[in-house]
Amino acid sequence: MTTNVELHHGDCLQGMGQLPAGQVDLVVTSPPYNLGIDYNTYRDTSERQAFIAWCLEWAAEVKRVMADDASFFLNVGAVPKNPLLPHQLLLALTDGDDPLFILQNTFHWVKSISVETRGGDTISTGHFKPINSKRYVNDCHEYVFHLTKSGEVTLDRKGAGVPYVHKSNISRWGHTEGEDKRCRGNTWFIPYDTIKNRSRDRPHPATFPVGLVQQCIRIHGKGENTHLLDPFNGIGTSALAAVRSGIISYTGFDIDADYLDVTRERLRAEHEEPAETT
Template identity: 70%
Template sequence: MLHHGDCLQVLPTLPEASVDLVVTSPPYNLGINYRSFDDTAGRGEFIEWCKAWAAELKRVLVDEGSFFLNVGASPANPLLPHQIVLAFTEGPEPLFVLQNTFHWIKSITVETRGGEQISAGHFKPINSKRFVNDCHEYVFHLSKRGDVPVDRRGAGVPYQDKSNIARWGHTGGVDRRCRGNTWFIPYDTIQSRDKERPHPASFPVGLVEQCIRIHGKGEETRLLDPFLGIGTSAVAAQRMGVKEFTGIELDDYYLSVARERLAPPKEEQPGLF
C-alpha cells in the first residue's frame, strides 16, 4: 500500500504493532534539493521533527521488530547521523536501543595479495583541500529493547577458506558466515540520473534487501518505509516477495516514479497479447 502524504499525518492512521520491519532514509537536513521538503531547518527543529516520526514508528512496530535507519553526513556536518541516533536512544524514556551499526560502503579500493589495487563502486567526488571523498553512510539498526534476534547467516557470505567449515564447530557444516557490519553495496550504473534516479538521496535496492535478510522473517515480513522517495524499498519488497509493504511519500512526482517502478513490464500486462 502506497500513501501520498506527510508521514506525521499518515503514520497515526496505521494500527499499533502492525509492522515487523522499518527500513528508511529520511531527509538529512544538509541542504539537499528535494522537490517538496525544506532540507535546511535549524538543527534543533530538525531533531525534534525526527523524534516525532520515530515515536510513531515505535508505536506501529511490533516488540520484536527492527528499525534500520540509513543516514548520511557531509564533511562539514559529520555529527548529524550521531545526533539523530542519540536523540532516539538517550533520555529518561528513550524511543529505541541501538542494537547494531552498519557501514554502507559505496566505493572502496582494496589491494590484492599480488599488490594490485582494485577500485569498485560509485561516489560523489568532493573538490576540497580540507576533506576527502565521502564513500560511506551509516545504517543504524534500532529496536525496542536491543535484544531482537537477527539472521546472521541469512545475510552472510560463503567462507573464503573452505577448510574453516569443518574446523569450526559453530558452522554446523554450513558454508555461510556472518558478513559483519560493513556492507559494500554499490549503486547500479545508470546512463541518465534524471530518468533513472530522479531523487537526490536514494539508496540501492540491495541495501533494503540486506535489511530484509538480516531481519530473518522472509516473505512473512511486513515492511514500512515512511520516506518512500522513488520507491526503492518497495522494489526490494516486491523482489523478495514480502507479505506486506507500506510506503509513505510526500512528493507526488516521486510517488508516481515509485508506482512506475512497481508496475509489471508492458509485455506482462494483461490485454497486450
C-alpha cells in the same frame, strides 16, 4: 508470493497515525538529512534542533506501529563539513532514562572501496561523489543504525552472510554447522546500480540501492511474512526491494506526488501494481 504494496500521498506522521499499533515487522528508511538537498517538495534546511525534534515525532510513531520484535534500520548520511548529524540524531533517539530505541547494531554502508589484493594490485570499485577539497577526503560511506525496542531482537546473521574463503574453516569450526556461510559483519559494500540517465533512471537527489533494503530484509529474518514500512518512500526503492524479496506487504508514505508516480512506474516495470493510494 505477490507483495501487497500500499502507497500513501501525505505526511508520514499523520499517515502512520492511521496505522494500527504493533503490526509492522520491519522499518527501513532514509529521512531527509537536513543538509540542503534539493528535493522536489521538501525544504531540507531546518534549524538543527527543530529538525531533530521533528525526527523524534515521526520516530515515536514508527515505534508505536512496530511489533515488539521488529527492527528499524535508519540510514543517515552526512557531508564532510557537517559530519555530526548522524550522531546527534542517534543520541536523540537512544539517550536518556526512557529512550525511544536501543541501538542494537551499527552498519556501515560502503558505496565505494579500494582494496589491495594478495598479489599487490589495488582494486577500486563502487560509486561515490568526488569532492574538490584540501581539507576533506571523499565521503564513501553512510551509516545504517539498527534500532529496536529492547536491544534483544534475534537476527538471521547468516541470512545476509557470505561464503568462507578458506573452505577448511567449515569443518574446523563447530559453529558453522557444516554450512558454507558466515556472518557478513557490520560493513556492507553495496554500490549504486549503474545508470545511463540520472533524470530518467534516478530522479531523486538522495536514494539508497535496492540491495541495501534487501540486506535488511534478509538479516531481520522474518522471510516472506514481513510487513515492511518506509515512512519516506521517495521513488520507491524500499517498495522494489519488498517486491523482489517476495515479502507479504509494504507500506510507503511520501509528500511528493511525483515521486509516488515514479514508484508506480518502477513497480509496473517489476510487474507489480501498487494498491490504491490515499
